[in-house]
Amino acid sequence: MGPLRHAYLDALGIDRWVPRNAPAEVASAPLVESAPLPAVNRAVIPPAAPFVPLPPVSDWGALRERVAGCTACAELCRTRTQTVFGVGNTRAEWLVIGEAPGAEEDRQGEPFVGRAGQLLNAMLLAIGLPRETVFIANILKCRPPGNRDPKPEEVSRCLPYLSNQIALLRPKIILAVGRIAAQNLLATDVPLARLRGKLHTFGEANTPLVITYHPAYLLRSPADKRKAWEDLKFARATHARVAAAGSA
Numbered sequence: 001m002g003p004l005r006h007a008y009l010d011a012l013g014i015d016r017w018v019p020r021n022a023p024a025e026v027a028s029a030p031l032v033e034s035a036p037l038p039a040v041n042r043a044v045i046p047p048a049a050p051f052v053p054l055p056p057v058s059d060w061g062a063l064r065e066r067v068a069g070c071t072a073c074a075e076l077c078r079t080r081t082q083t084v085f086g087v088g089n090t091r092a093e094w095l096v097i098g099e100a101p102g103a104e105e106d107r108q109g110e111p112f113v114g115r116a117g118q119l120l121n122a123m124l125l126a127i128g129l130p131r132e133t134v135f136i137a138n139i140l141k142c143r144p145p146g147n148r149d150p151k152p153e154e155v156s157r158c159l160p161y162l163s164n165q166i167a168l169l170r171p172k173i174i175l176a177v178g179r180i181a182a183q184n185l186l187a188t189d190v191p192l193a194r195l196r197g198k199l200h201t202f203g204e205a206n207t208p209l210v211i212t213y214h215p216a217y218l219l220r221s222p223a224d225k226r227k228a229w230e231d232l233k234f235a236r237a238t239h240a241r242v243a244a245a246g247s248a
């Protein structure tokens with residue numbers, strides 16, 4: 001971890017995720033990639049609800065328009081300020097997927113703003129990824145009122161938009177942050193603690209999928225930041241392998 005990342009994390013009051021008494025060479029050591037990857041769990045999109053999604057579109061503008069005008073969830077489209085499509089580089093190799101917009105995201109129309117967004121930015125930067133180099137989206141494009149969990153039928157209606165985003169982006173890796181994102185992408189109710197540390201895949205393209213904690217959770221439970229750091233290093237190693245395999 002370089003001085004820039006240290007400064008960035010320090011500025012936010014975030015632990016650097018290395019032992020404070022670790023020698024400098026340990027803190028900055030390159031990632032060891034010799035360990036075999038754990039077993040792969042194949043992800044599937046949750047079973048379709050009675051709602052019938054429109055066929056996917058082949059350009060970002062059309063998809064953005066479609067999401068902006070979506071009224072599939074009566075409650076959410078009545079209570080939202082606006083849809084939150086996602087943000088970032090549409091040629092990114094990394095796709096970060098969270099849960100749903102919160103109050104500030106709903107106001108600004110952008111995912112992961114506010115304190116959780118700042119921590120996500122720091123987490124990404126710690127593995128060499130400025131926010132603008134990745135694409136960030138949520139499972140739901142509209143804010144659930146009172147920040148309640150998304151309902152299964154809302155997820156079923158909204159996932160086709162995320163699948164369309166993934167098809168357009170064709171990321172080399174997906175980083176799912178938080179239980180809601182992980183469980184919905186994997187169509188499972190296995191606790192997040194048991195989904196971490198494994199390599200999963202998503203969709204027909206078998207896109208590598210790595211799970212970690214949601215930054216909002218880490219703000220409440222800073223003791224788990226060290227585990228999140230392990231997840232980020234694992235994701236970085238996975239991406240490096242995929243990229244190397246793609247260029248071989």
Ligand code: SF4
Nearest residue numbers: 070073141142157158
């Ligand atoms: S959450 Fe998704 S499916 Fe539901 S109204 Fe918003 S954009 Fe449409």
